[in-house]
Amino acid sequence: MTDTDLLIDQLAARAAPVKRLSSPLRRTALWLLLATIIIALVVAAFGARPGWLQDMRVASTAIEWFASILTGALAAYAVFQISVPGRSPSWAWLPLPAALLWLGGIGLGCMADVARMGSDAFALETGSAECAWAITMTSLPLGLVMLLMVRHAGVVRPAPTAVLAALSAAALSAAAVSIIHAGENAFMVLLWHVGAVVVLSTLSGLFGRHLFAWIGYAQRN
């Protein structure tokens, strides 16, 4: 009997029943529910800033906010698609239109700020850097939960899955931080919010393979 035959015997002998993955749509809904709870807790802890609802009446702000939510949701759906062997990797592009819309909304905000404030619209507000920190801190638990949900992606498509998981978590966190944090011009939103999302996604892409290797593709038994 060869080593391979022996291995097959061993694997078959410990083949306990397994719970099949549910559909990507269902898993996305579950994760979004979880993300909503975490974000609601963060918003409840820090309190929504006064005037947030009034700001949402401005088209560019509303577009930016909803587009960041949409980016997070579509990136999550893409994660649950591409992490499954045999499903098309093209799903990875799904959040791109929403991300472009998000950037477009921020661009519109920048133009409105320039029309209103002139060159002051690009004034660097270092205090806004705490937004990037808040986005990172909110993204970490969200991203980790998602990576655990798709740990099998470690042997399928680790890097793109990690990038999209970080994009999803960070885009939703950016939307949450917009509710809490006040007094930023659009340029600061571009710099700190989008910047944080880009940095987190890039780092996840670079270290995703190692992260998944550390988590392990299956529960060790």
Next chain:
Amino acid sequence: MGTILPFVKAAATDIDLPDGCRAPAPEDELSDGERWAQWMLQAQDGDRVAYHALLKALTPYLRAITRRYLGRGEDAEDALQEILMVIHGIRHTYERGRPFKPWLNTIASRRCIDLLRRRAHRLQHEMAAGEDIEDVAHAGHGPEDALSREHDAGTLQHAVAGLPERQREAIRLLKLNELSLNEAAAQSDQSIGSLKVACHRAMKSLQHSLARHARARKDPSHD
């Protein structure tokens, strides 16, 4: 890690074999992919006989894939075993109603590509970290001729570098890093059983190649 029970092959007469295992029946007209999908669904429900039949049936198909990526030899066989373990680990990701072969091919090709990448990295790393191996080669030799030790270390390094990837990993974890089997299994994708097998095979290969080298040094006319 759970206890591994020996797999008992059931007699065809006293057990309900998976559909594709039965003698001539309409199911025999199923394509490989359809039959494998059916067995996998049964395996997901805990049917060990179907699972065993599935893994057996997949082996030649997977072997062809690993040989295409890694060539013939132990590397391809090691890759095949690793793919079987990955299939086992993520068998819950096969979805009912979806084609089986794309699921299988993604797993197999990703593992082969990862193995090729790891093999390249490891070879680079081993060349750069020759000193570590040199230290091991010195262990137990005593303060003898430094030139001879250096030569021995180089020989050992060369012999280790020539091992298939899984065997190199087993040697590195169990012999060089002196980890226990449990610790080594936790740090690698290999099970305790596979590590034991890989280490045993590696030690045998090293023994052979070092003995061959020693003979050649004693009697250069044989070269």
